[in-house]
Amino acid sequence: MLGLLTKLKEPLIETLLLTFVPLIISVILGFLFGTLVFISSDSGIIDTSNNWGLKILNKISNAIINIFRSVPYLIILIWLLPITKLLVGRILGWQAAIPSLVVSATPFYARMTVIAFSEVNKGTIEASKALGANNFEIIFKVLLPESKPALLSSIVVTAINLISYSAMAGAIGAGGLGYEAYQYGLIRENPPLMYMATLLIVLLVFIIQFVGDLIVRKVDKR
Amino acid sequence: MISIINVSKTFKGKNDVSAVKNVSLEIKDKEIFGIVGYSGAGKSTLIRLVNQLEKADSGQILIDGVDICELKGEALRKQRQEIGMIFQHFNLLWSKTVLENIMFPLVLKGLPKKEREEEAIKMAKEVGLEDKLDVYPSTLSGGQKQRVAIARALVLNPKILLCDEATSALDPKTTEEILELLKKINKEYGLTILMISHQMETIQKICHKLAVMADGKIVEQGSVDDIFANPTDPLTKELIQTVDTGVDVNKLSIELKDKYPQGHLLRITFSDKTSEKPILYSIALKLNIPINIVSANLKMTQAGSLGVIYIHIEEKKDIGPFLAELELQGLKVEVV
Numbered sequence A: 001m002l003g004l005l006t007k008l009k010e011p012l013i014e015t016l017l018l019t020f021v022p023l024i025i026s027v028i029l030g031f032l033f034g035t036l037v038f039i040s041s042d043s044g045i046i047d048t049s050n051n052w053g054l055k056i057l058n059k060i061s062n063a064i065i066n067i068f069r070s071v072p073y074l075i076i077l078i079w080l081l082p083i084t085k086l087l088v089g090r091i092l093g094w095q096a097a098i099p100s101l102v103v104s105a106t107p108f109y110a111r112m113t114v115i116a117f118s119e120v121n122k123g124t125i126e127a128s129k130a131l132g133a134n135n136f137e138i139i140f141k142v143l144l145p146e147s148k149p150a151l152l153s154s155i156v157v158t159a160i161n162l163i164s165y166s167a168m169a170g171a172i173g174a175g176g177l178g179y180e181a182y183q184y185g186l187i188r189e190n191p192p193l194m195y196m197a198t199l200l201i202v203l204l205v206f207i208i209q210f211v212g213d214l215i216v217r218k219v220d221k222r
Numbered sequence B: 001m002i003s004i005i006n007v008s009k010t011f012k013g014k015n016d017v018s019a020v021k022n023v024s025l026e027i028k029d030k031e032i033f034g035i036v037g038y039s040g041a042g043k044s045t046l047i048r049l050v051n052q053l054e055k056a057d058s059g060q061i062l063i064d065g066v067d068i069c070e071l072k073g074e075a076l077r078k079q080r081q082e083i084g085m086i087f088q089h090f091n092l093l094w095s096k097t098v099l100e101n102i103m104f105p106l107v108l109k110g111l112p113k114k115e116r117e118e119e120a121i122k123m124a125k126e127v128g129l130e131d132k133l134d135v136y137p138s139t140l141s142g143g144q145k146q147r148v149a150i151a152r153a154l155v156l157n158p159k160i161l162l163c164d165e166a167t168s169a170l171d172p173k174t175t176e177e178i179l180e181l182l183k184k185i186n187k188e189y190g191l192t193i194l195m196i197s198h199q200m201e202t203i204q205k206i207c208h209k210l211a212v213m214a215d216g217k218i219v220e221q222g223s224v225d226d227i228f229a230n231p232t233d234p235l236t237k238e239l240i241q242t243v244d245t246g247v248d249v250n251k252l253s254i255e256l257k258d259k260y261p262q263g264h265l266l267r268i269t270f271s272d273k274t275s276e277k278p279i280l281y282s283i284a285l286k287l288n289i290p291i292n293i294v295s296a297n298l299k300m301t302q303a304g305s306l307g308v309i310y311i312h313i314e315e316k317k318d319i320g321p322f323l324a325e326l327e328l329q330g331l332k333v334e335v336v
């Protein structure tokens, strides 16, 4: 038992890296991208009725999100191999999985941001405008705090998605628990190892969900 | 002083909606000015033009001589801080406490934290919320939420307060309290208040002047006393009627429609010239249509007999000729 766990220590760390490194990058990029989509839409922040530049920007960024969200992760992984080589200098190891994980999680979080912002009361945005708030203030002092619970619970969902993607990233030798369970547990017929690795993944998901829910409940004032 | 001069606004779309048509109004300093009209009349659009939440297509809106339609960016935002606004659904920041909500405009203005708090607490006392500072707005009653909104709107000491159906989501007692508060603030601070409502009663209670709006146009305006004593437009008469008899016409329509879901339900409005003759009776007799009067509200006012009658006609009858005859006699008929 203890032997099993020590054997899984390395893969566990890899899974954590494969989850949280792309999570942080994707949440930041996704938030910015989602904000761009939201304010260029008919959201009442900027008057888009005669602004063709904004309308086109909105259409394009929306299309990018939809395309990347509908392509399966494994395909993105393969597409990105050449770029990965350029970016991180190698196509093996956990570092090599980061670009593809970011590329698949960023549009997801961007969409979640748009949804979270859309749920903010339009009247509240309008009232802030009437009080003299500029667009920057509306985004960071109104939209962001008002949609904090939704943005946080989306981080949880994104993290859990990343755990399952990271298992697939094992295909390029990214390591992690999923890869361990598959490669050593299933193929090399070591059932205890397979079950233990799977159990750890399940536990990890439970912990993230639990802690996430706790935080969301604490910040939700509605 | 607010001078609205020949302002028009059309919403472009599949079907263009001309919401405000060449409206001119003058609102003097320290005045409480009410705009009343039915739903869709363009009241909200008009009031939102005053702080440029909506851009006018043409015309001018001068606030102390400065045309706000011409302002952009920072200048517009500065001017907006001189104009408070409250809304039907309060539009508070639900993630912030009462105190933080009231402080929000001061944060935008960049005041230091200590001054912010002092100012906001002072304002909270003014609206009677000093013991609710640290609670979140979702736990407040409607009246208290509107008080937060009022405090937030006034914390920058604006000269003007815009109220878009500020009491329409409140019960009668709370409405009364909020109106009293607005009246007090108007007196104490010399605040100019522009308020809109679909209820004449609300307007009548606190406004000095009023304008009646229908289909994007102002059909009548003047001092509340004058207009109540001598209304000229039929719509004004109808709106006053609802105050005099205490009957909310829209509510009555809905109640009657519930009671008589089948057949035709008509609302006939009598004006001063028509109510003396037995028109309804004679037309019904002539066309052989059995009518059932289900609600009647006729009243003598200084302007003559005004009133509304609801009649119910059974389903099978063709009411086309009946309607035509009534209109011919100068009655206003609506199918409910």
Ligand SMILES: Nc1ncnc2c1ncn2[C@@H]1O[C@H](COP(=O)(O)OP(=O)(O)OP(=O)(O)O)[C@@H](O)[C@H]1O
Pocket (backbone or CB within 6 Å): B011, B012, B013, B017, B018, B019, B037, B038, B039, B040, B041, B042, B043, B044, B045, B046, B198
């Ligand atoms: N943003 C918009 N886009 C398109 N049409 C609009 C918009 N806002 C208002 N309208 C239309 O303009 C007309 C006037 O609307 P407005 O909201 O000003 O009426 P109102 O008098 O305030 O009515 P209510 O009492 O229901 O609030 C309506 O026909 C409405 O459908």
Ligand SMILES: [Mg+2]
Pocket (backbone or CB within 6 Å): B043, B044, B045, B165
């Ligand atoms: Mg309105």
